[in-house]
Amino acid sequence: MLLPRILAPVRASCQLSSHVLSPASRVLDALRIANGTSAPPALSFVRHASHQAQGRANGAKDGPGKRLGAKKSGGEYVIPGNIIFRQRGTGWFPGENCKFxxxxxVFATESGYVRYYRDPLKHPKRQYIGVAxxxxxALPYPRNAARKRRLNMIAVKIDTNSKGFEGQPVVTDLQVGDGTGSETSIRATPRGNPKDEPRGLVIGKGYAYRMANWDIGRAAERANVQVKEFTPGNRWAAWRKSQARIAANxxxxKLRNAGKKSPKPKPRQQRQR
Known part of the structure; x- marks a missing residue:
């Protein structure tokens, strides 16, 4: 598109106030009167590009951003695996129930509510992200408070004198067997006889119930589960039978195809030299 450009500067004049500006078709006439000349001003024409100019060489490298920053706000509910904060470097550190x-x-390892906090006792200058x-x-939790474990359960001290613990052996100081046959050595621990009946669950070190290893390993024997014994065969004889079977096939x-008439091959045409 060609647009006219007025080269002569427009001078402000009080005579312009005595004239009323006309519509767009008479704008040039009003400018001529203001400049004190009736001759049409010189016009120049500007030609714009028909095609878009070539872009810069490194323009293809500019892509979308890395989407860094907070993905979950404080107090928002998260589940294990949810990303809470994306960053480059260690501006924020994982706190309670979070990992790097x-x-x-920083992502959550437990279900709960996001907390952004500081822990002066742990590190005075670091910023932490945790899950309550x-x-x-409120985070951080008090140092001496009972810790909440997974499944939202709290560790409680077990009373060994209660009804469920009567007659159960409790090993408090388990040591590696030293051959002396002490009460707490592994050699002195009763192993049991495979032919005996299973003893059931026994409380071990701490408060974990479990079956003895020998008891677990004899479960199939007590259930009379019979397994067919593996007998390795003669591999050389098996290979000879396989070769004989392939040759017979x-x-x-060949016998099946003997009765069928095969088409005669076409004579080859000699090339012309």
Whole structure:
């Protein structure tokens, strides 16, 4: 599109106030009167490009951003695996129930509510991101408070004098067998006889119930589960039978195709030199 450009500067004049500006078709006439000349001003024409100019060489490298920053706000509910914060470097550190990803992102390891906080007792200058298990909890948790474990359970001290623990052996100081036959050595621990009946669950060190290893290993024997014994055969004889079977199949295939008339091959045409 060609647009006219007025080269002569427009001078402000009080005479312009005595004239009323006309519509767009008479704008040039009003400018001529203001400049004190009736001759049409010189016009120049500007030609714009018909095609878009070539872009810069490095323009292809500019892509979308890395989408860094907070993905979950404080107080928002998360589940294990949810990414809370993406970053480059260690501006934020994982706190309670959180861990680092390999790209320094902070993600949740437990279900709960996001908390952004500082822990002066742990590190005075670091910023932490944690997950509180309850909505009303504040992080960091008190140092001497009972820790909430997975499944939202709290560790409670077991009373060995209660009804469920009567007659159960409790090993408090288990040591590696030293050959002396002490009460707490492994050699002095009763192993049991495979022919005996299973003793059931026995409380071990701490408060974990489990069956003895020998008891677990004899479960199939007590259930009379019979397994067919593996007998390795003669591999050389098996290979000879396989070769004989393959040769017999080849002979059968030849006999089947003997009765069929095969088409005569076409004579080859000699090339013209």
């Amino acid at each position: 990803g390999r790209d320094h992102c 298990l309850d909505k009303d909890d 080849v002979e059968k295939k």
